[in-house]
Amino acid sequence: MAYDTFAPSQDLNSGPFSPAADSALWRKQFLLGAATASYQIEGAVHEDGRLPSIWDTFSAIPGKVLAGDTGAVACDHYHRWEGDFDLLTALNFEAYRLSIAWPRVMDEAGRPNQKGLDFYKRLLARLKEKGLKTFVTLYHWDLPQHLEDRGGWLNRDTVYRFADYADLMSRELAGQVDAWMTLNEPWCSAYLGYGNGHHAPGLANGRFATQAMHHLLLAHGSAIPVLRANDPASQKGIVANVGRGTANSASAEDQRAAHLFEVQHNAWILDPLLKGAYPEDLFELWPGTEPLVLDGDLKTIAAPLDFLGINYYFRTNVESDGGHGFTEVPLEGVERTQMGWEVHPDGLRDLLIGFDKTYSNLPPIYITENGMASDDKVVEGHVDDPQRISFLKRHLAAVDSAIKAGVDIRGYFVWSLMDNFEWAFGYERRFGVVHVDYETQKRTVKRSAELIAKFLAERRLRN
Template sequence: MTFTHSRGDFPNGFIFGAATSAYQIEGHRFGGAGPTHWDTFAQTPGNVIRAENGATACDHYHRYNEDLDLLKAGNFDAYRFSTSWARVMPDGRTPNPDGLDFYDRLVDGMLERGLQPWATLYHWELPAALADQGGWRNRDIANWFGEFTRTIMGRIGDRVHAAAPINEPWCVGWLSHFLGHHAPGLRDIRATARAMHHVLLAHGTAIQAMRSLGMTNLGAVCNFEWAAPADDSAEARAAADLYDGYYNRFFLGGLFHRAYPENVLEGLGPHLPEGWQDDFDTIATPVDWLGINYYTRKLIAPDEGPWPAHREIGGPLPKTLMEWEIYPDGLHGFLTRTHSEYTRGLPIYITENGMASADRVAGGEVADPDRIAYLEAHFSAALRALSEGVPLKGYFVWSLLDNYEWALGYEKRFGLIHVDWDSLQRTPKASYHALQSAFAR
């Protein structure tokens, strides 16, 4: 199975890449990395399937050359990777030479192969020592994160093509502190409000730190879910608008409008830290681009109970192995909406898009036609947005490798490359080969 679309359908200079994150692939037990709140979260019964963690993962720490070779052979232009705070600073404050050396080698390996390094500083693995001090609930984390930023980018910032501070603020804030599905596993509205604000404050602090190092091409990476009302009632529309508010508009509003949505402040406002309104000068520090991570939509219905008083209901569309509806129109909607309402001419990148499927090796090959169809449909949505004037500049597929899928352990495979969890053997899937052909110059 091949793609209908190819590199030639996109503008000259359009960047095609693949993305990963440190804790999900590197092997956290290697190279002197310190404990993270994900390690302790996984050790708590019931939090993670089979209590699995990222101790070994894909052992990218030792096998990164093989993985970079696969990127180059796949005709990708760029690699979006993340750095582990607990690898660079095991206690959150003290540099680890082995960790810094690893990212030196990784970035040099990309450049040797002609790959653009796209760095994300933080993808969820907070050092346990900082979690002990309140983590994202503590306003001091913005300064701690600034110190980390200066440490890691003081080493590799001269060679990365682009950088963003924090991957998916909604997951760091709401998913982890209100729903409790990710570390630190809290279900506390006050903790949520503070984490959501502090993650944006840390973002702005890191942007300023990187600017002070002379870095350019700095962005923000947010995840988005299209919120649709479950029916035509006014109540369902209000519920979907609130979901859209705390999932999507809270972070865009802070970054680009210096304000949070009023319907979100009804619930979170009483719990935000004192003086939060004074932080927007830092939060809204100008960026050079916006990254959009998009996978699915949600149907939202009103519900009984305290704020936010709504619930998700199952939709009728085909679903991935994550039970996420496949809705490419949502990607088109976010591209056009963010361009017209927030970024207004700023370059936009799709920094994550992909799907999980139940992939198996058979006869040395991995057939994943559903992933090819998924990506094809989302390429079409991206091309439609481009035709309507959206300054879309690149597209990163999630993920290069099957990996540790957080609370879902190793069951959900998002990779273009299959990883055998016993031998760690890499087997490129049919989707990898199809993209290899589509991206050929």
């Protein structure tokens, strides 16, 4: 297999990455890790009994994914995971966040697929051998296609099928998982998948989005007691992607627009989880889209959490649309990534401090994803990614500022360990700290990863 031997560059002192001397990030209790997701890296979509997922179906439709890319091969992690895990330890990461492919571990009747289960058992056993903390996401968007054929997240029955899936995985993997995450970014699953059609399964209806969200959150709440019963020593949580909304002017209308942006992006998920109710403002923004909520649903959704995963990437500047909504107003002259997203680390700090003030029962937080895409290229065996280095340093400083302001933040996971299938953007957008040549599957450590490894080695010596 084509893996580069990890050999740090000799110029690591230029453009220092290390946090400030008084940063909380130097404490060994603050966990630093890398994250990935099954469909984005595994490939092997037809091997060992894996069933089709909604992303297999969606990416095969012409025009849905940039350049017609699919996750059929991806990073071939299914066959190359041992080398990828060697990179994890060579880079001194302390934790690894992965997801399980639901279509790989169960058949259409809900029976276990032993070959799929054995794959994840091997992965977790090796991570434990290496001394890494294991953070496992049950659902990172790859819903089995046979469940989508019966309505997917619009069908309440999918809630019960998810509970069955959580039961199987937590029984089979008990003792190997330090932290379970039920869902990754339900906002994306509901809004991008069912509200505007940008993601699988490609439906576009406002009422579909709110009903899908309700069933996603209900699935989460239904899984939490199952996870607690089967694997009591592990932590249990959920991952929400959050966005900072800022107003284009000081007018009351634009300030209201910024508030509504954060309602639909953040409170839509966090309020039912932490307050047991949907925000009323949500249905001012989207009138007539109220989901069907049965007695007891919101109590189930608000099951106590051991931690909350937060994914953050950018802020959005908005103005009033003249009615009850908002319109994005892109700012000029700001730094942007390959995705076109504004680099705004202060947004992460502000959101974390704001959540701490808004939710009296806010659980401890892990930053479960933060990172950026850039058009990285291998030049003479090296990949320089100065924007990513600056991005990570500034966002880690924002996390440190939030900790100093009293927010209980326990760790940070860079997105992503390696370049991978970036959903509707295919393979063009590179988020990894390790470069992947998709033709040869050769991995090349980027300079950002070298600097992370240097910092973690220094921290280990200090502690």
